[in-house]
Amino acid sequence: MASAEQKKIASRKKVVAILGAGKMGEALARGVLRAGLASQVIATDVLESRLEAMKKIGVKTMKSNADAAKASDMVLLSVKPKDMAHVLDGISTAIGDKRLVISIAAGVPLSFIEQHLKKAKVVRAMPNIAATVQEAITALAPGTNASPEDLEAAKALFTSVGRCIVVDEKLMDAITALSGSGPGYIFAIIEGLTDGGVKTGLPYDIALQLAAQTVLGASKMVLEAGKHPAELRSMVATPAGTTIEGLAIIEESGLRGTLIRAVEAATRRGKEISQSLFS
Numbered sequence: 497m498a499s500a501e502q503k504k505i506a507s508r509k510k511v512v513a514i515l516g517a518g519k520m521g522e523a524l525a526r527g528v529l530r531a532g533l534a535s536q537v538i539a540t541d542v543l544e545s546r547l548e549a550m551k552k553i554g555v556k557t558m559k560s561n562a563d564a565a566k567a568s569d570m571v572l573l574s575v576k577p578k579d580m581a582h583v584l585d586g587i588s589t590a591i592g593d594k595r596l597v598i599s600i601a602a603g604v605p606l607s608f609i610e611q612h613l614k615k616a617k618v619v620r621a622m623p624n625i626a627a628t629v630q631e632a633i634t635a636l637a638p639g640t641n642a643s644p645e646d647l648e649a650a651k652a653l654f655t656s657v658g659r660c661i662v663v664d665e666k667l668m669d670a671i672t673a674l675s676g677s678g679p680g681y682i683f684a685i686i687e688g689l690t691d692g693g694v695k696t697g698l699p700y701d702i703a704l705q706l707a708a709q710t711v712l713g714a715s716k717m718v719l720e721a722g723k724h725p726a727e728l729r730s731m732v733a734t735p736a737g738t739t740i741e742g743l744a745i746i747e748e749s750g751l752r753g754t755l756i757r758a759v760e761a762a763t764r765r766g767k768e769i770s771q772s773l774f775s
């Protein structure tokens with residue numbers, strides 16, 4: 497259901513151009529269309545198959561990034577980081593100082609985009625793949641020329657595919673490593689729980705469903721109860737019961753330490769990639 501802010505944005509009837517119609521571009525196009533946030537969504541891509549897929553969901557397609565940018569009020573950059581310089585060079589004259597540019601490219605600093613687009617109003621965003629099921633968490637960092645209204649427009653866009661927070665750009669590498677890459681870690685956890693179920697005799701389909709819904713339910717409790725996970729954990733571990741038996745193994749094998757190191761390693765790798773491409 498569209499929020500009040502989403503309805504306000506929709507009433508302005510913006511044209512949104514999505515440059516790069518891959519997994520994220522399509523998820524965001526679907527979100528914008530579903531929430532009725534734009535009078536029109538335009539998409540570009542180098543792959544004809546991606547343009548065909550976008551046409552099927554009601555998106556107008558164009559070949560030229562510059563033409564799409566010119567025809568829009570808001571431009572979403574959803575190409576891979578390695579393609580950003582080329583795309584920015586192609587749209588620099590079309591953007592001017594009126595259009596809002598939102599980039600979801602991992603590790604691409606606001607300063608890099610602003611150097612290419614001069615006076616542009618830019619917002620950097622880090623969503624995650626759960627945008628495909630409207631359960632993303634997106635962090636937004638406004639650039640030098642982005643106004644509070646621009647940030648609200650970006651919030652409305654990402655709220656159409658999940659939750660949204662506003663942060664200082666310096667937190668983006670850690671956010672990319674935690675929630676950007678996070679679905680990958682959770683898939684591994686779901687896989688492990690499922691295999692545990694199968695090892696103890698559950699049919700695979702049932703084990704998978706139990707594991708996935710358990711992760712969803714536990715996440716919902718953390719978000720809605722506002723309690724520390726350790727408190728919730730102690731609530732389910734009765735003395736000499738089954739949960740504490742399982743938790744003892746999790747502690748022994750250092751699951752929490754492993755996850756901490758995973759986020760640290762991904763943050764380091766993100767910084768390395770960013771430095772090799774953009775400094």
Ligand SMILES: NC(=O)c1ccc[n+]([C@@H]2O[C@H](COP(=O)([O-])OP(=O)(O)OC[C@H]3O[C@@H](n4cnc5c(N)ncnc54)[C@H](OP(=O)(O)O)[C@@H]3O)[C@@H](O)[C@H]2O)c1
Nearest residue numbers: 516518519520541542574575576577600601602623624625
């Ligand atoms: N996937 C995630 O979980 C996730 C999460 C957060 C942020 N992001 C960011 O989102 C961006 C898109 O990721 P994705 O997973 O959606 O990637 P993707 O599926 O590869 O989509 C990018 C699309 O852009 C196309 N493209 C390449 N050059 C282009 C150009 N010059 N003009 C127009 N389109 C062009 C690509 O074509 P080719 O395949 O032929 O290159 C591809 O179809 C990335 O920058 C990534 O860092 C992704």
